[in-house]
Amino acid sequence: MATQTSQSLGGLGQSVKRKEDVRFIQGKGNYIEDIYLPGMIYGAFVRSPFAHALIKGIDSSAALEVEGVLAVVTAKELAEHNLAWMPTFAGDTQAVLAGDRVLFQGQEVAFVVATSQYTAADGVERVEVDYEELAPVVDPHKSLEMPVIRTDKEDQKDNLIFKWDAGDREATDRIFNEAEVVVSQHTEYQRVHPAPLETCGCVANHDPVTGHTVIYMTSQAPHAHRTVFALVAGHVGLEEHKTRVVAPDIGGGFGNKVPIYPGYVLATVASVLIGKPVKWIETRTENLQSTGFARDYHTTTELAASKDGRIRAMRVRTLADHGAFNAQANPSKWPAGLYSICTGSYDMEAAHVEVNAVYTNKAPGGVAYRCSFRVTEAAYVIERAVDLLARELDMDPVELRRKNFIPKEKFPYRSPTGWVYDSGDYHAAMDKALKIAGYDELRKEQAEKRARGELMGIGISSFTEIAGAGPRKQFDILGLSMNDGAEIRVHPTGTVTARLGVKSQGQGHETTFAQIIAEELGIPSEKIIVEEGDTDTAPYGLGTYGSRSTPVAGGATVLAARRIREKARRIAAHLLEVSVEDVEWKDYQFQVKGVPDKAKTMAEVAFAAYTNVPDGEEMGLETTFYYDPPNFTFPFGTYICVVDIDPGTGEFKIRRFIAVDDAGTIINPMVAEGQVHGGLAEGLAIATMQEIRFDEQGNLLNSSFADYLLPTAVETPDWELGKTVTPSPHHPIGAKGIGESANVGSPQAIVNAVVDALSHLGVTHIDMPITPWKIWQVIQEKGV
Amino acid sequence: MIPSAFEYYAPGSVAEAIALLKTHGDEAKILSGGHSLIPLMKLRFASPAVIIDINGIPGLDYVKEEGGFLKIGALAREASLESSPVVQQKFPLIADVVKVIADPQVRNRATVAGNLAHGDPANDHPAVMLALGAEVELTGPGGSRTLPVSEFFVDLLETALTPEEVLTEIRVPVPPAGSGGAYYKIERKVGDFATIAVGSQVTLDSGGRVTAAGIGLTNAATTPIKATDAEAYLVGKSLDDATLEEAGRLAMAMSDPSSDSRAPAAYKKAMVKELTIRTLKRAAERARGGQA
Numbered sequence A: 001m002a003t004q005t006s007q008s009l010g011g012l013g014q015s016v017k018r019k020e021d022v023r024f025i026q027g028k029g030n031y032i033e034d035i036y037l038p039g040m041i042y043g044a045f046v047r048s049p050f051a052h053a054l055i056k057g058i059d060s061s062a063a064l065e066v067e068g069v070l071a072v073v074t075a076k077e078l079a080e081h082n083l084a085w086m087p088t089f090a091g092d093t094q095a096v097l098a099g100d101r102v103l104f105q106g107q108e109v110a111f112v113v114a115t116s117q118y119t120a121a122d123g124v125e126r127v128e129v130d131y132e133e134l135a136p137v138v139d140p141h142k143s144l145e146m147p148v149i150r151t152d153k154e155d156q157k158d159n160l161i162f163k164w165d166a167g168d169r170e171a172t173d174r175i176f177n178e179a180e181v182v183v184s185q186h187t188e189y190q191r192v193h194p195a196p197l198e199t200c201g202c203v204a205n206h207d208p209v210t211g212h213t214v215i216y217m218t219s220q221a222p223h224a225h226r227t228v229f230a231l232v233a234g235h236v237g238l239e240e241h242k243t244r245v246v247a248p249d250i251g252g253g254f255g256n257k258v259p260i261y262p263g264y265v266l267a268t269v270a271s272v273l274i275g276k277p278v279k280w281i282e283t284r285t286e287n288l289q290s291t292g293f294a295r296d297y298h299t300t301t302e303l304a305a306s307k308d309g310r311i312r313a314m315r316v317r318t319l320a321d322h323g324a325f326n327a328q329a330n331p332s333k334w335p336a337g338l339y340s341i342c343t344g345s346y347d348m349e350a351a352h353v354e355v356n357a358v359y360t361n362k363a364p365g366g367v368a369y370r371c372s373f374r375v376t377e378a379a380y381v382i383e384r385a386v387d388l389l390a391r392e393l394d395m396d397p398v399e400l401r402r403k404n405f406i407p408k409e410k411f412p413y414r415s416p417t418g419w420v421y422d423s424g425d426y427h428a429a430m431d432k433a434l435k436i437a438g439y440d441e442l443r444k445e446q447a448e449k450r451a452r453g454e455l456m457g458i459g460i461s462s463f464t465e466i467a468g469a470g471p472r473k474q475f476d477i478l479g480l481s482m483n484d485g486a487e488i489r490v491h492p493t494g495t496v497t498a499r500l501g502v503k504s505q506g507q508g509h510e511t512t513f514a515q516i517i518a519e520e521l522g523i524p525s526e527k528i529i530v531e532e533g534d535t536d537t538a539p540y541g542l543g544t545y546g547s548r549s550t551p552v553a554g555g556a557t558v559l560a561a562r563r564i565r566e567k568a569r570r571i572a573a574h575l576l577e578v579s580v581e582d583v584e585w586k587d588y589q590f591q592v593k594g595v596p597d598k599a600k601t602m603a604e605v606a607f608a609a610y611t612n613v614p615d616g617e618e619m620g621l622e623t624t625f626y627y628d629p630p631n632f633t634f635p636f637g638t639y640i641c642v643v644d645i646d647p648g649t650g651e652f653k654i655r656r657f658i659a660v661d662d663a664g665t666i667i668n669p670m671v672a673e674g675q676v677h678g679g680l681a682e683g684l685a686i687a688t689m690q691e692i693r694f695d696e697q698g699n700l701l702n703s704s705f706a707d708y709l710l711p712t713a714v715e716t717p718d719w720e721l722g723k724t725v726t727p728s729p730h731h732p733i734g735a736k737g738i739g740e741s742a743n744v745g746s747p748q749a750i751v752n753a754v755v756d757a758l759s760h761l762g763v764t765h766i767d768m769p770i771t772p773w774k775i776w777q778v779i780q781e782k783g784v
Numbered sequence B: 001m002i003p004s005a006f007e008y009y010a011p012g013s014v015a016e017a018i019a020l021l022k023t024h025g026d027e028a029k030i031l032s033g034g035h036s037l038i039p040l041m042k043l044r045f046a047s048p049a050v051i052i053d054i055n056g057i058p059g060l061d062y063v064k065e066e067g068g069f070l071k072i073g074a075l076a077r078e079a080s081l082e083s084s085p086v087v088q089q090k091f092p093l094i095a096d097v098v099k100v101i102a103d104p105q106v107r108n109r110a111t112v113a114g115n116l117a118h119g120d121p122a123n124d125h126p127a128v129m130l131a132l133g134a135e136v137e138l139t140g141p142g143g144s145r146t147l148p149v150s151e152f153f154v155d156l157l158e159t160a161l162t163p164e165e166v167l168t169e170i171r172v173p174v175p176p177a178g179s180g181g182a183y184y185k186i187e188r189k190v191g192d193f194a195t196i197a198v199g200s201q202v203t204l205d206s207g208g209r210v211t212a213a214g215i216g217l218t219n220a221a222t223t224p225i226k227a228t229d230a231e232a233y234l235v236g237k238s239l240d241d242a243t244l245e246e247a248g249r250l251a252m253a254m255s256d257p258s259s260d261s262r263a264p265a266a267y268k269k270a271m272v273k274e275l276t277i278r279t280l281k282r283a284a285e286r287a288r289g290g291q292a
């Protein structure tokens, strides 16, 4: 038999084609809208047209007259079952349906259940709600001076949600007081929305006879969602052992499908009440107006430095707008997520970060949008500030970065806010990016163009990301440890079924986790099926977001496989009639040490595991492993953006975008590149077109894709990718996770490029999204 | 995303369509490409009780040159302009505009007539047809009447069409030799409606002087604007920098854009001037036989 290689197995580092694509490209995916159950009925929401109002009454009679409308559920009915409120992942409470007041436009007020989606829509139009409008709190900067929004919370005396800080205030202030150079900039990181192509939805099916409930839902974290369901609604029959949450194929999540939404609860309640399967699925508008937004961080960033360009300290003051309920998805003890990673790639003496979060009359959220818990916001403020400092010092931004990078020798590196960076080689990634870009040539070209009055800019971002939440001593969500399980079953004929507690929404888990197992067990990846998303079958896990699947579930998968290999080795020794110590795992098979042709493949061992086990050994070849990562992983990279601006119209074109990523060991280079492409497109969108905007009355101004923009192939440049590989020293295969780096790293590269193009005019900052009219406006202001 | 209930008719002839309009009056709406009407209906911003789908009427989907005109039938889709040799050869302004309207999927369905009949100043064809001096044929119970397109746009989403009329044909005069046109649209992303756009058409004599000029502005006011002051000013002049500057200024003076999620009014106004200058330059180049 020919020896197996990583390539023949489809193992680590191989660009194996994505298994899931076979069904996706044939239109055979199975999304919520594809699920039809016999007798299924439909639910739709009556939503508040106002951002802030009292509800004086709800009259459902006309709606109930529409033929096919079966029920109209309001907060009153929910309250009878103690279900009018639900906990959020951030430990706040959220109205499932508004009771006496609505707190944001689009808030759920009543749930109409009907025999079809059409009649449900007609019913929604006929529910009459009597509102008395109240003044809304729209501007987060004024929120603390305004009347209390959350009158439902007895101890809430103002609109502050939390005040949180990290780092050393005194040491930081001391350095700032004595610093030779200080730069300061206020930036508004606008509210954006992850806008997954598939909106949120579910089909809930309660069986009144058995008392079992199956909920198919768009869930990035099926297990966590089931547990919350059981905690909140166990008393009405949704006990965990009788409830099955199934996340089928998911059309993108990006953090938007982490929270629990009222629609899931109401579809389930309706199914319990009526005894039929109930489908609820959002329209695009509903998704944009009511589900988890991202960012909305408003920050003053300061850097203290020496005249020769040593960054000494960083001070960050952030105001965070969380909307009407604190429904952000962050680990319990980390209200601002991992934001204190904001010292980024730079070695400095001290830092202090403070975040004040406030309520406003806007949709709740604060989810990740492809960024592990506020890391995008952190990377943005540091990378913008470093550029400002470079300007202030009249230094090349590359030179300043290089001078302050945490040197390779200093890893593991303890940051001034307490993180221990696992590994890094920032200079190498920078060098590679500069080389691909031809940086010196570009600067020369820029100088020539500038002399001719043409506008061209080069923007750099050397970001550090933090992924893989997280070690259970520090990380939980509502008390649930952020560990994840992997179960591997090797079948008698040598094929494998593996099940994970995470849930792919497009990341390619079915392919990449099979590759990990192939590498560890010597079984071809095409013989390995990876299943996720069904709480009845998959081991527990907290789901997929925050680039945690590979760092956490990937670790679990490797260690489960190695546990299997241990047992397999004993069986192999039995088959080879030698002692276990004489058997080694080499070339993806078990060999008698020094006698390579006395060997057994994993498939042979698997068969023996069910037919010929040695005495004292249990039959079978399967295991489950729960992985508690010892630390986070710290992916990083350098991105370079080249932009040309039309001075007459402010239109700009991203001519080139170079992205060099280091995510440690790469499992599938093609899948990793795909992740980077997607993240870059989102970063471009955030930097240049996306913003969830409200008018003064709190009306959402962009409630469809006509106004909330997604870039197309026309707007996206030809991404030029590169990579360096600095494995994580603590992860079983050295992988760090790549899902979110590109979104974390890219927006500021674009902003820096545009500002760089205009810097000789005295422009120091432009808030995102950067549009032609904003550029034109600053050009006018500078009197050019 | 689900419209209110409506009655649906699919007439087989224009006469039948008009009869239906006569019966249902204000309650009824013509459906052609549906790419303006259906979005309004699914958001329930419009809830017509009766839909008269004219897509089944034979013989209305032509684009042809006849009697000194480019004739565009009521059911000619945007895409058929894109592929029309006459348009490619003689109407660079139209060739420009069809490439920047929406996306190929929309253009396969949306009609040029619907684009005008919708009366939306953010649509691109109105400005182009104004610049080209087109006329429209409106057919009602009493027969047909012809109107210069400059008299067609009444107010926001309001045209000279009476509730009983169908826009049956658009006629664009074929420009004489020495003509050229160009369209410039600033948009937030491909397929978007214009933040602001300008279409210009010029005819030059052998000395390079303007003998005729047409300038249309998209999304520059509550109706599409024909920049008549600039057009009149240009006649008899050579397109030197000072002349272009003044034409741009005059066009800008006729615009009255409002601030919206696309851009503030001040930007749009300034861009009317900038784009007028740019499109006039390009139109003149094309008139002189440069790239069409």
Ligand SMILES: Cc1cc2nc3c(=O)[nH]c(=O)nc-3n(C[C@H](O)[C@H](O)[C@H](O)COP(=O)(O)OP(=O)(O)OC[C@H]3O[C@@H](n4cnc5c(N)ncnc54)[C@H](O)[C@@H]3O)c2cc1C
Residues within 6 Å of the ligand: B029, B030, B031, B032, B033, B034, B035, B036, B037, B038, B039, B074, B100, B101, B102, B103, B106, B109, B110, B111, B112, B113, B114, B115, B116, B117, B118, B122, B123, B124, B125, B161, B165, B166, B167, B168, B191, B192, B193, B194
């Ligand atoms: C995603 C998207 C992007 C778009 N982008 C652009 C763009 O960039 N630029 C642009 O110009 N347009 C754009 N459009 C609009 C598109 O071109 C429209 O379809 C077009 O404006 C209307 O043509 P229609 O055939 O679809 O008309 P319909 O939607 O069928 O009708 C529009 C209106 O005109 C009336 N009507 C239609 N035909 C007649 C007729 N023959 N006689 C009398 N009344 C009639 C209808 O009753 C209705 O009130 C976009 C549309 C979409 C969906």
